[in-house]
Amino acid sequence: xxxxxxxxxxxxxxxxxxxxxxxxxxxxxxxxxxxxxxxxxxxxxxxxxxxxxxxxxxxxxxxxxxxxxxxxxxxxxxxxxxxxxxxxxxxxxxxxxxxxxxxxxxxxxxxxxxxxxxxxxxxxxxxxxxxxxxxxxxxxxxxxxxxxxxxxxxxxxxxxxxxxxxxxxxxxxxxxxxxxxxxxxxxxxxxxxxxxxxxxxxxxxxxxxxxxxxxxxxxxxxxxxxxxxxxxxxxxxxxxxxxxxxxxxxxxxxxxxxxxxxxxxxxxxxxxxxxxxxxxxxxxxxxxxxxxxxxxxxxxxxxxxxxxxxxxxxxxxxxxxxxxxxxxxxxxxxxxxxxxxxxxxxxxxxxxxxxxxxxxxxxxxxxxxxxxxxxxxxxxxxxxxxxxxxxxxxxxxxxxxxxxxxxxxxxxxxxxxxxxxxxxxxxxxxxxxxxxxxxxxxxxxxxxxxxxxxxxxxxxxxxxxxxxxxxxxxxxxxxxxxxxxxxxxxxxxxxxxxxxxxxxxxxxxxxxxxxxxxxxxxxxxxxxxxxx
Amino acid sequence: xxxxxxxxxxxxxxxxxxxxxxxxxxxxxxxxxxxxxxxxxxxxxxxxxxxxxxxxxxxxxxxxxxxxxxxxxxxxxxxxxxxxxxxxxxxxxxxxxxxxxxxxxxxxxxxxxxxxxxxxxxxxxxxxxxxxxxxxxxxxxxxxxxxxxxxxxxxxxxxxxxxxxxxxxxxxxxxxxxxxxxxxxxxxxxxxxxxxxxxxxxxxxxxxxxxxxxxxxxxxxxxxxxxxxxxxxxxxxxxxxxxxxxxxxxxxxxxxxxxxxxxxxxxxxxxxxxxxxxxxxxxxxxxxxxxxxxxxxxxxxxxxxxxxxxxxxxx
Numbered sequence: 001x002x003x004x005x006x007x008x009x010x011x012x013x014x015x016x017x018x019x020x021x022x023x024x025x026x027x028x029x030x031x032x033x034x035x036x037x038x039x040x041x042x043x044x045x046x047x048x049x050x051x052x053x054x055x056x057x058x059x060x061x062x063x064x065x066x067x068x069x070x071x072x073x074x075x076x077x078x079x080x081x082x083x084x085x086x087x088x089x090x091x092x093x094x095x096x097x098x099x100x101x102x103x104x105x106x107x108x109x110x111x112x113x114x115x116x117x118x119x120x121x122x123x124x125x126x127x128x129x130x131x132x133x134x135x136x137x138x139x140x141x142x143x144x145x146x147x148x149x150x151x152x153x154x155x156x157x158x159x160x161x162x163x164x165x166x167x168x169x170x171x172x173x174x175x176x177x178x179x180x181x182x183x184x185x186x187x188x189x190x191x192x193x194x195x196x197x198x199x200x201x202x203x204x205x206x207x208x209x210x211x212x213x214x215x216x217x218x219x220x221x222x223x224x225x226x227x228x229x230x231x232x233x234x235x236x237x238x239x240x241x242x243x244x245x246x247x248x249x250x251x252x253x254x255x256x257x258x259x260x261x262x263x264x265x266x267x268x269x270x271x272x273x274x275x276x277x278x279x280x281x282x283x284x285x286x287x288x289x290x291x292x293x294x295x296x297x298x299x300x301x302x303x304x305x306x307x308x309x310x311x312x313x314x315x316x317x318x319x320x321x322x323x324x325x326x327x328x329x330x331x332x333x334x335x336x337x338x339x340x341x342x343x344x345x346x347x348x349x350x351x352x353x354x355x356x357x358x359x360x361x362x363x364x365x366x367x368x369x370x371x372x373x374x375x376x377x378x379x380x381x382x383x384x385x386x387x388x389x390x391x392x393x394x395x396x397x398x399x400x401x402x403x404x405x406x407x408x409x410x411x412x413x414x415x416x417x418x419x420x421x422x423x424x425x426x427x428x429x430x431x432x433x434x435x436x437x438x439x440x441x442x443x444x445x446x447x448x449x450x451x452x453x454x455x456x457x458x459x460x461x462x463x464x465x466x467x468x469x470x471x472x473x474x475x476x477x478x479x480x481x482x483x484x485x486x487x488x489x490x491x492x493x494x495x496x497x498x499x500x501x502x503x504x505x506x507x508x509x510x511x512x513x514x515x516x517x518x519x520x521x522x523x524x525x526x527x528x529x530x531x532x
Numbered sequence: 533x534x535x536x537x538x539x540x541x542x543x544x545x546x547x548x549x550x551x552x553x554x555x556x557x558x559x560x561x562x563x564x565x566x567x568x569x570x571x572x573x574x575x576x577x578x579x580x581x582x583x584x585x586x587x588x589x590x591x592x593x594x595x596x597x598x599x600x601x602x603x604x605x606x607x608x609x610x611x612x613x614x615x616x617x618x619x620x621x622x623x624x625x626x627x628x629x630x631x632x633x634x635x636x637x638x639x640x641x642x643x644x645x646x647x648x649x650x651x652x653x654x655x656x657x658x659x660x661x662x663x664x665x666x667x668x669x670x671x672x673x674x675x676x677x678x679x680x681x682x683x684x685x686x687x688x689x690x691x692x693x694x695x696x697x698x699x700x701x702x703x704x705x706x707x708x709x710x711x712x713x714x715x716x717x718x719x720x721x722x723x724x725x726x727x728x729x730x731x732x733x734x735x736x737x738x739x740x741x742x743x744x745x746x747x748x749x750x751x752x753x754x755x756x757x758x759x760x761x762x763x764x765x766x767x768x769x770x771x772x773x774x775x776x777x778x779x780x781x782x783x784x785x786x787x788x789x790x791x792x793x794x795x796x797x798x799x800x801x802x803x804x805x806x807x808x809x810x811x812x813x814x815x816x817x818x819x820x821x822x823x824x825x826x827x828x829x830x831x832x833x834x835x836x837x838x839x840x841x842x843x844x845x846x847x
Contacts, residue, residue: 348626
């Protein structure tokens with residue numbers, strides 16, 4: 001709380017420090033004894049729930065992944081895509097696989113008439129071109145063929161050089177990652193217990209470490225081999241960002257093995273059975289592998305081994321924050337009630353009575369802020385908890401997937417929704433104190449919190465403007481509801497319109513909290529200085 | 533019930549305050565003492581409400597100070613236990629019941645809900661206490677305001693225009709209540725712009741105009757001074773009588789076709805003088821001023837300037 005300087009001499013400052021609970025009790029009694037305010041608060045709760053449920057009341061999805069009950073989860077509990085073409089054998093215990101990657105190429109569908117920068121149109125709308133930036137081919141060691149199982153891989157990518165990746169969320173750039181890909185490129189993955197180390201070389205004799213992974217509890221018997229996969233091609237067009245099917249093809253030399261490998265032949269498996277939410281095969285391609293004349297293999301695959309992110313690549317599913325879309329509606333009601341909590345006293349001349357009962361004006365405003373903020377906070381928290389429970393149950397029943405979050409994240413979203421409402425309520429109270437008129441104060445608060453939020457997230461503004469709004473206006477506070485992850489190694493549309501805020505959850509809330517604190521401080525100063 | 537006399541006082545010392553260029557309080561100084569009802573009178577705009585707001589710490593004065601029981605109001609821990617005030621009976625949240633209005637006030641002072649029921653009874657609110665205050669008549673609001681003022685059982689009670697909106701029964705009740713509060717040893721300050729309302733109520737009067745105290749006196753003294761030895765003469769020859777009386781140094785004012793009001797000459801001497809000079813007269817009487825007249829006399833100067841916008845923020 002801002003301790004504002006006061007124009008009053010110290011002699012009129014109180015010695016008493018224990019009176020705040022009385023003032024708080026009085027303000028709480030004031031609030032609960034006006035039926036309209038209590039009903040409005042209940043209405044805020046209801047409207048948050050109803051708008052949230054209506055906003056996620058889409059009919060059963062027909063798109064890809066509609067049949068899946070849930071996203072596969074990685075070892076960290078996050079939703080993952082685990083779709084790639086895997087040429088594998090069983091490795092028991094420690095071992096090494098070394099192979100030359102002779103080329104990484106790709107094929108992508110492009111919309112007819114799309115102005116693509118490379119390739120030659122074939123008239124069918126398909127363009128053969130270089131691999132997608134995050135197309136991958138290389139060596140992978142994976143605990144099993146089930147989606148989401150632990151893995152480590154060293155790979156070449158279409159546009160980001162050699163990488164060492166493991167357990168979906170970890171991505172390390174290897175040496176020369178900035179340089180143009182040179183082929184053939186030698187790759188090596190060494191397994192030693194739960195420790196995996198990737199190497200790369202351009203000549204087969206000088207090896208450079210690409211990265212290291214520790215996979216605690218990795219099973220002794222694992223599947224290991226070659227893989228190729230490609231996420232969809234992201235295309236920026238005049239009308240927006242589109243994604244279209246793409247595949248990657250890795251041409252490998254003869255794999256060299258050390259350690260205890262199964263004696264069976266290499267087997268090919270499309271892990272996950274399809275290309276997941278962020279990848280898809282083109283009409284004429286499918287995952288496959290073929291031996292080459294030199295004892296090597298050509299592996300073609302689509303999909304991605306990466307966390308699920310928001311935007312078009314998320315597929316048919318909901319995020320936790322989708323259910324809380326009604327928060328803005330509840331917020332309008334709570335802000336209005338909080339404003340009237342003080343402007344009503346101005347209007348009816350009651351503030352004089354209040355100040356007569358409690359001459360410490362800062363204390364009165366503090367008690368009011370605690371009451372209004374506390375009520376808003378509890379309302380937001382309960383609304384979030386109910387909406388999440390109802391919404392998740394309802395959408396799962398209709399065949400939607402819900403992007404899983406940790407219970408800590410879910411708790412943060414619910415508590416954050418409460419704090420979001422609380423900060424908005426305190427801001428509304430402070431603005432009401434400064435302006436003294438309900439109408440203008442409520443309008444200002446809604447225009448500063450809800451309007452930027454709606455403009456920014458609806459996609460009607462350019463992304464840059466939306467992000468700016470969500471940085472500098474009180475609407476930044478809505479970031480606290482965001483659960484969508486963002487990863488550099490996954491291409492998507494990371495914009496407010498797809499649920500991505502420019503600020504981290506607590507940072508965004510801090511912006512709103514800052515506005516509330518400054519407004520509250522000004523309100524205390526003004527209230528102390530002014531005759532009432 | 534008795535209250536320490538030091539606690540039961542309001543001291544207003546040299547208050548000055550301006551609203552724009554217009555002085556609202558211009559050296560206001562007076563003391564409200566325990567055990568009596570002090571009437572606080574003056575024309576609208578004289579500074580009554582402003583003075584009361586300064587006493588309550590709602591407005592700040594540029595100079596001077598106001599003390600309640602010897603200390604500034606703002607330093608009081610539970611102020612309603614020291615001073616009960618009724619400033620504006622309409623200052624209510626309309627949708628809150630009277631009882632709930634008193635309840636939050638009680639909570640702010642750490643008083644139990646039982647005390648609320650006591651003052652509801654004392655103010656004669658009865659069953660209306662459970663109704664929304666927005667539907668109250670002005671008289672009921674005044675009673676609610678009185679209940680709020682008495683909530684903390686304060687040694688000092690300060691009421692701004694408490695007779696406003698009261699029906700005749702209510703006025704009688706209010707007078708009885710004020711007298712009772714004074715009898716209990718409390719200091720009671722009651723403002724009014726109508727002296728007649730205070731005629732049978734106040735023991736002491738502070739008359740103000742233009743933000744200053746014009747008179748700070750007991751009611752009986754004020755009446756005596758206001759009468760000022762004036763004599764009313766009824767005569768069929770007013771011009772002749774005036775001439776004779778002027779000769780004796782008296783001042784006369786024609787207050788009717790056959791009536792003169794004489795100042796500066798006692799009634800006995802007037803009779804002797806007129807008789808000596810053979811002026812006919814039918815009646816000589818000593819003028820008995822009413823409180824209202826005394827007040828009008830005192831405030832005549834201040835009322836003359838009523839054309840200037842009244843500085844006091846009246847409701």
